[in-house]
Amino acid sequence: MDREALQERYGITGESAAIRQVVDKIMQVSGTDITVLLQGESGVGKDVTARAIHALSARKRNDLVIVNCGAIPEGIIESELFGHEKGSFTGAHEARKGYFEKADGGTIFLDEIGDTPKNVQVKLLRILENGEYFRVGSSKMLTTDVRVIAATNKDLWELVREGKFREDLYYRLDTVKIKLPPLRERKEDIIPIFRKFVTEFSSKYDSVFQGFSDEAKELLTSYRWPGNVRELRNVAEQLVVLEKSQFIDKDRLQKYLKGRQHLGSTDNLPVLSRGEDEEFRQSGPSADNGLIYRALLEMRTDISDLKKMLAKFLYSTFTEKSVKALPSAIPRDIDPNDISSHLREQMEGESLGISRPAPVQFEDEDEVEKSDLEEFFAGNEIPSIEEAEKFLIEQALKRYEGNRRKASEALGVSERTLYRKLDQYGLQ
Ligand SMILES: Nc1ncnc2c1ncn2[C@@H]1O[C@H](COP(=O)(O)OP(=O)(O)O)[C@@H](O)[C@H]1O
Numbered sequence: 001m002d003r004e005a006l007q008e009r010y011g012i013t014g015e016s017a018a019i020r021q022v023v024d025k026i027m028q029v030s031g032t033d034i035t036v037l038l039q040g041e042s043g044v045g046k047d048v049t050a051r052a053i054h055a056l057s058a059r060k061r062n063d064l065v066i067v068n069c070g071a072i073p074e075g076i077i078e079s080e081l082f083g084h085e086k087g088s089f090t091g092a093h094e095a096r097k098g099y100f101e102k103a104d105g106g107t108i109f110l111d112e113i114g115d116t117p118k119n120v121q122v123k124l125l126r127i128l129e130n131g132e133y134f135r136v137g138s139s140k141m142l143t144t145d146v147r148v149i150a151a152t153n154k155d156l157w158e159l160v161r162e163g164k165f166r167e168d169l170y171y172r173l174d175t176v177k178i179k180l181p182p183l184r185e186r187k188e189d190i191i192p193i194f195r196k197f198v199t200e201f202s203s204k205y206d207s208v209f210q211g212f213s214d215e216a217k218e219l220l221t222s223y224r225w226p227g228n229v230r231e232l233r234n235v236a237e238q239l240v241v242l243e244k245s246q247f248i249d250k251d252r253l254q255k256y257l258k259g260r261q262h263l264g265s266t267d268n269l270p271v272l273s274r275g276e277d278e279e280f281r282q283s284g285p286s287a288d289n290g291l292i293y294r295a296l297l298e299m300r301t302d303i304s305d306l307k308k309m310l311a312k313f314l315y316s317t318f319t320e321k322s323v324k325a326l327p328s329a330i331p332r333d334i335d336p337n338d339i340s341s342h343l344r345e346q347m348e349g350e351s352l353g354i355s356r357p358a359p360v361q362f363e364d365e366d367e368v369e370k371s372d373l374e375e376f377f378a379g380n381e382i383p384s385i386e387e388a389e390k391f392l393i394e395q396a397l398k399r400y401e402g403n404r405r406k407a408s409e410a411l412g413v414s415e416r417t418l419y420r421k422l423d424q425y426g427l428q
């Protein structure tokens with residue numbers, strides 16, 4: 001397959017030297033079993049690259065198992081990766097396969113590898129070296145045949161120097177590195193990628209894009225794109241939906257870029273400010289649609305935040321008690337910043353061959369000790385989402401004695417989001 005065909009097939013747009021190098025490397029490594037390390041900021045295309053490598057490899061008929069090492073709580077990451085035996089810890093009522101076992105014959109994609117705890121890093125090193133591992137609670141050595149692709153948005157060498165990442169594992173992973181530069185360092189890719197998204201969304205939403213001015217084009221190119229291609233995609237989607245049949249000039253575009261300098265979740269959305277915003281002063285259906293759409297986007301983000309909070313809370317409450325498939329409840333490969341793809345995945349179901357979260361199941365609910373959460377739900381009524389959210393925030397703050405950084409980490413939301421929620425619920 002030549003470069004163009006590959007880019008077309010796996011949705012890798014761009015003509016920059018950087019993209020060409022990435023594609024060349026994909027072609028070089030996909031036929032081998034060599035370990036690959038993908039490095040780049042969030043939203044640059046690490047997932048896309050990993051999927052292309054797997055799909056082009058001889059392992060394509062077997063699974064690509066995606067694991068977000070940064071999203072799994074420290075206490076259970078080992079059993080998630082390597083599996084566990086029945087009775088190996090309180091609550092382990094059944095033996096369970098780990099991701100390495102599920103990926104046997106296929107590929108495992110270890111995203112956010114820099115967040116793996118050090119005791120697990122030793123085990124990763126061993127499995128990378130000779131495929132050997134032990135389930136938690138077992139002394140029987142197992143072997144697996146997997147190809148490893150790892151990704152990080154951190155500087156792993158920096159982590160090594162800080163003593164947070166093992167040097168031997170670093171060298172083992174660093175054999176082939178594919179660097180994906182941020183969009184602002186390959187500006188020539190911005191317009192082609194933007195055009196591709198606009199075309200896709202126009203056909204999806206059955207809308208005709210009216211084009212954009214030279215100044216708008218310049219703005220697209222000069223903007224920093226802190227969320228990289230993912231952010232560009234979201235902007236394209238919003239323009240197609242909200243600016244239906246409008247010619248996009250600089251001012252119109254600006255609205256979708258302002259307030260987007262940070263990487264929070266809802267912070268990335270255009271500001272909802274009735275007073276200042278020209279669009280909201282006008283009345284009529286299109287203004288209403290805009291408001292509704294933005295409100296929906298915010299809600300979607302809030303719900304995904306809330307899901308993450310709940311999953312983390314349930315972990316800490318129940319792991320010591322009675323859990324069967326609970327670990328699979330955490331959304332592993334969904335980035336709350338990637339709102340549109342999150343929703344898409346929910347609506348369109350699962351991509352083939354990729355492991356997805358299973359529903360939460362309790363082994364024997366009667367045996368579960370009553371937790372705060374259950375008591376909270378045991379009242380007469382199911383609380384509203386706001387009440388539940390407020391409750392979780394209060395619990396987290398209580399547990400971490402008001403330390404907001406720790407509380408936000410425990411809840412799995414950014415500190416900014418936590419501050420916003422505190423403000424929203426008047427919790428200080
Ligand atoms: N070169 C590219 N061309 C087209 N779309 C891309 C490109 N790189 C990334 N994307 C899209 O941008 C979004 C984010 O990419 P992803 O691979 O999930 O980034 P990362 O894993 O680095 O955070 C996805 O929707 C992906 O399809």
Ligand SMILES: [Mg+2]
Pocket residue numbers: 043046047111
């Ligand atoms: Mg990713």
